[in-house]
Amino acid sequence: MSEFIQYTLQGLAAGGFYALSALGLAVIFGVLGVVNFSHGACYMLGAVISAVLLAELHVGFWVALLVVPILMYGFGVLMERLLVRWLLALDPLYNFLLTFGLTLILVEAVKQRYGVSGLPYEIPAGLGGQVTIGSVNLSVYAIFACVFSVVVCVGVGLALTRTRIGMIVRAATEAPERTRALGINVGRWVTPVFGFGIALAGLAGVLAAPTRAITAEMGSNFIIVLFAVVVIGGLGSILGAVVAGFLVGLVEAYGIAYAPTYAQIVIFVLMALVVLVRPSGLFGREEIA
Amino acid sequence: MTDDTTSTASSAGARTATASAPAAERRSRMLEVTGLSAWYGEARVLSDVSIDVAPGEVVTLVGRNGAGKTTLLRSVMGLHPQMQGTISLDGADLGRRSADARARAGIGWVPDDRGIYASLTVAENLLLPPVVHPDAWPIERVYEFFPVLHERRDFPGTKLSGGEQQMLAMARVLRMGSRLLLLDEPSEGLAPVIVQRIGEIIREIKGQGVGVLLVEQNVKFASTVADRHYLLAQGQVVEHLGNDDFTAREGELLTYLGM
Ligand SMILES: Nc1ncnc2c1ncn2[C@@H]1O[C@H](COP(=O)(O)OP(=O)(O)O)[C@@H](O)[C@H]1O
């Protein structure tokens, strides 16, 4: 029982990384129609930048938590303005290929500069160690990561449901063409939404830094799982992305704990099952394009 | 409405001589589509279509499935880039203006699927578009006219029935203050009472000087609300009728439409 609770917490913490990133992927896909393959690389960059800030500038975790998403927002804005924007009128495949190519460049660049062996990062002071609740030992950092992700997801959720900008983003995510035909200049929101989505991936990277090996390749597996998350949650559904993110984190953690041989495939089995029962995902709209 | 509306197809030719029409008459045309052709890839689905709508006038586009009616509305809305010809609103060529600019210029689109957002509440569906004209209906008036939308204002838009969704789609462009409505088969699949209600709404907005371009397959309904009718077949205007002629030839037209 005690172990089960530990795995659950680990799963929810990992799920938080997925949920934050998938949320970014979902708004980008919704508003721009772009499947951002480089989302995993942006997650990796978030972690790498945190490690570099610490090693070279002695900037710690708490500052990184604020600064890295801002830097990644800027990176997203540049990426959209300089690259993605020019391909938006073409088949979506072009931007998929563009972001795929960008991923290769980012991964190789990080490898060149920082090697393949992984950058060091420590759990920040005050969040180390374990707490004992009853007979269960829980990692303080895992609790923090989990709560923090939930808070950010809820905050983004409130911004999306309670503000006019949020309403426009929801509308544009659901039906970009129709939203334009209702007098809304969707193009105006494209750059900020893209930057915001990338910033969320970067934020997940910062949160992951203390508990994961920080390498150039850390995003490669992540992006594949992220696509599974988006399919499970329902393409274009913001709520679906968040719920499926936590769900996949949990399933993955249980898989690693109870069926280590199959750990790599349990998520995809889950994805296959969901798609069989509900082809448009858990929260996807019924009609399929 | 206007005296040139009772003419038959023969005057469609005369109508193309707009360039020489007096300035006053030209100004009275809210929407003017001239020589519109449209394609999907290689397939041409509209050929040299010319139609117009004046303020306070209800004009229908009648034709079988696949005749090109929806494509025509989408072209006017600026959603179908594969087109040629000119489309002007209140005398100004819309050229390549974007769909959102056209909406803000006063064109309100009610798509054939009603276009209600599932991720927005009924109230949000109404409040999403900007108000584009001083004559726009205030939200209170919208709710007074459509009490059911007030009752269900916090429900997700798509939790409404088909008829209610149609009301919502129309209420949305009224709240926006659109001066020219493009209605794509609003009566389709709805119960007779609801169709009647849609007729009332159309008559109400017509009285306010709003122009309506109505795509319909329901010939009976079309004849109760419209001033003029264009018959579209295989992407071409084959007849242009005033409502009296249209009503007189209803039986023939029904056969023609295969209904
Ligand atoms: N997305 C599309 N791609 C290719 N052809 C299309 C598309 N949409 C419509 N068409 C074709 O264009 C023609 C006109 O369609 P449409 O404008 O929808 O007609 P209507 O609204 O009168 O039923 C039809 O032959 C239809 O098959």
Ligand SMILES: [Mg+2]
């Ligand atoms: Mg149609």
